[in-house]
Amino acid sequence: MAIAPQAVEQLATATRGTLVGPDDALYDEARAVYNGMIDKRPALVVRCADVADVIGAVRFARDNDVAVAVRGGGHNGGGLGTVDGGLVIDLGALRGVRVDPVARTVQAEGGATLGDVDHATHAFGLAVPGGIISTTGVGGLTLGGGIGHLTRGLGLTIDNLVGVDVVLADGSFVKADAEHNDDLFWAVRGGGGNFGVVTNFTFRAHPVGTVVAGPMLWQLDDAPEVMRFYREFIGGAPRELGGFFAFLTVPPGPPFPEELHLKKMCGIVWAHTGSPEAAERDLRPARDFKTPVLDGVMPLPLPAWNSAFDVLYPRGQQQYWRADFYNELSDEAIAVHVEHAAKLPTWQSTMHLYPIDGAAADPGKADTPWAYRDARWAEVIFAVDPDPANAELIKRWTVDYWDATHSFSAGGAYVNFMMDEGQERVRATYRDNYDRLATVKRRYDPTNFFHVNQNIRPAG
Ligand SMILES: Cc1cc2nc3c(=O)[nH]c(=O)nc-3n(C[C@H](O)[C@H](O)[C@H](O)COP(=O)(O)OP(=O)(O)OC[C@H]3O[C@@H](n4cnc5c(N)ncnc54)[C@H](O)[C@@H]3O)c2cc1C
Numbered sequence: 497m498a499i500a501p502q503a504v505e506q507l508a509t510a511t512r513g514t515l516v517g518p519d520d521a522l523y524d525e526a527r528a529v530y531n532g533m534i535d536k537r538p539a540l541v542v543r544c545a546d547v548a549d550v551i552g553a554v555r556f557a558r559d560n561d562v563a564v565a566v567r568g569g570g571h572n573g574g575g576l577g578t579v580d581g582g583l584v585i586d587l588g589a590l591r592g593v594r595v596d597p598v599a600r601t602v603q604a605e606g607g608a609t610l611g612d613v614d615h616a617t618h619a620f621g622l623a624v625p626g627g628i629i630s631t632t633g634v635g636g637l638t639l640g641g642g643i644g645h646l647t648r649g650l651g652l653t654i655d656n657l658v659g660v661d662v663v664l665a666d667g668s669f670v671k672a673d674a675e676h677n678d679d680l681f682w683a684v685r686g687g688g689g690n691f692g693v694v695t696n697f698t699f700r701a702h703p704v705g706t707v708v709a710g711p712m713l714w715q716l717d718d719a720p721e722v723m724r725f726y727r728e729f730i731g732g733a734p735r736e737l738g739g740f741f742a743f744l745t746v747p748p749g750p751p752f753p754e755e756l757h758l759k760k761m762c763g764i765v766w767a768h769t770g771s772p773e774a775a776e777r778d779l780r781p782a783r784d785f786k787t788p789v790l791d792g793v794m795p796l797p798l799p800a801w802n803s804a805f806d807v808l809y810p811r812g813q814q815q816y817w818r819a820d821f822y823n824e825l826s827d828e829a830i831a832v833h834v835e836h837a838a839k840l841p842t843w844q845s846t847m848h849l850y851p852i853d854g855a856a857a858d859p860g861k862a863d864t865p866w867a868y869r870d871a872r873w874a875e876v877i878f879a880v881d882p883d884p885a886n887a888e889l890i891k892r893w894t895v896d897y898w899d900a901t902h903s904f905s906a907g908g909a910y911v912n913f914m915m916d917e918g919q920e921r922v923r924a925t926y927r928d929n930y931d932r933l934a935t936v937k938r939r940y941d942p943t944n945f946f947h948v949n950q951n952i953r954p955a956g
Contacts, residue, residue: 499539499560507556513545513589526586527578529567530631532812533887534575538565541584547661547669547695550606553585554693555667558945565948566693569609569633573817573878574915576636576689579948585693587635595620595701601658602699608634613699614799622701623798625650630803631811638697639688640912640950641866643874645767645801646704648854649735654685654864655855656700662692665945673698683936686865687926688911689949690933691940708775709767709801710792712782713746719762719834720827725785726764727825730851731872737778739766741849743837746790747808756790760840766793767801808844809880816879816891818898819913820905821871822849829904836897841889844880847897849873867927871906876913911950922950931955 516526526541542553557564563582570577587607593616594603611630625646642653659673672681746756768775879890908925934955
């Protein structure tokens with residue numbers, strides 16, 4: 497249904513930010529999200545300048561019966577930050593971050609990126625655990641969970657969330673934290689963008705400034721041995737050591753040595769938050785079991801490490817995603833993983849196994865919606881290429897890989913690593929927490945106004 501021009505005019509008058517529609521020169525830029533495979537045409541994009549604009553946009557969509565997508569950083573693989581024929585509430589201009597170094601808390605607006613938070617906190621020698629690419633939105637990442645280099649030591653991003661400001665589906669504004677709307681506060685810690693537009697996140701920060709970090713790479717032929725080492729080693733390593741396993745193709749440029757360019761390899765990507773001496777001690781077993789072909793571990797400021805991969809994954813490329821949680825990694829499973837790694841379809845395509853033991857396993861399964869507190873790894877199969885002509889190729893590899901390995905997995909998947917797997921997978925991911933999420937959804941969003949997400953349907 498087309499929106500009445502008069503209603504759009506009224507919204508434009510009431511909005512401090514800008515409205516972009518199909519006839520505007522900026523339309524193609526405003527409708528684009530990070531994944532170039534997503535090509536949706538919203539009726540209107542509202543680039544909000546403040547919370548009042550968000551409230552106005554929500555009320556406008558309600559009054560005019562328009563579907564809504566909320567966009568934080570726009571990174572979601574499934575393109576959940578946009579919608580065909582609907583209204584995009586774009587928070588991209590709301591990127592303010594405020595650090596309280598005394599209370600060690602950080603406030604980030606709903607459209608801030610991880611890089612914005614790292615930049616602001618690093619000046620105080622503090623950090624909030626986030627993800628591994630700095631252009632990712634704090635909004636979507638946090639609401640889905642948040643896995644990164646610091647997860648083993650400091651937990652998921654949601655484990656460091658102390659409160660949110662939310663614009664609800666009826667346009668009202670509420671706070672949710674341990675003292676206010678505790679059911680809503682529970683739900684936003686993993687339940688995605690189902691419950692409202694979060695205009696502000698308050699996080700607990702930690703004294704982390706420098707990390708000893710980098711990749712160690714081995715030959716792909718040695719991958720079974722490296723995976724077995726990793727399986728045995730990481731769970732017993734000190735919490736200050738994070739390290740995810742990866743199948744990868746060596747990027748064709750510096751700082752990688754030319755003889756390794758475009759070679760398929762396997763690796764462990766480390767981040768240690770202790771002293772260089774402690775890192776040397778804790779990483780010694782990885783160097784000793786089989787000398788890495790490349791050892792790129794070095795002391796780095798955390799913001800540099802958290803943005804080190806940005807250049808490999810620029811905006812606008814084709815991406816296809818699949819994911820699973822894993823409790824164990826049997827020799828049989830390893831053999832199937834290696835078989836598919838040998839067929840990595842493009843140099844940016846990869847498989848990562850992120851450890852979610854340590855601090856991420858401390859909360860109970862029902863303490864937050866994140867129900868896989870007992871799983872050891874969150875896996876993502878992530879295929880990428882700049883050329884739209886290769887979209888089918890990367891999709892086929894991802895799906896084939898996932899089909900072949902899924903039976904070894906724990907069942908569900910991290911919602912932020914999923915793409916378009918549908919309702920069954922959303923339920924599998926939240927396990928016993930799904931029904932409670934559906935009850936909270938009924939209370940705060942009974943008409944499923946916020947449905948462009950990994951959707952929780954309101955309880956009947
Ligand atoms: C290159 C790349 C690297 C990544 N690395 C990691 C990683 O290391 N760790 C990790 O955990 N994840 C990672 N992710 C996944 C990431 O967490 C998800 O893609 C997440 O959805 C991105 O959030 P966003 O705000 O950028 O996305 P968007 O596309 O803007 O939004 C995604 C979803 O969240 C909702 N949403 C976003 N902001 C808000 C808000 N303020 N209020 C209400 N709803 C909101 C949207 O409505 C939508 O449903 C990565 C993704 C990419 C593309």
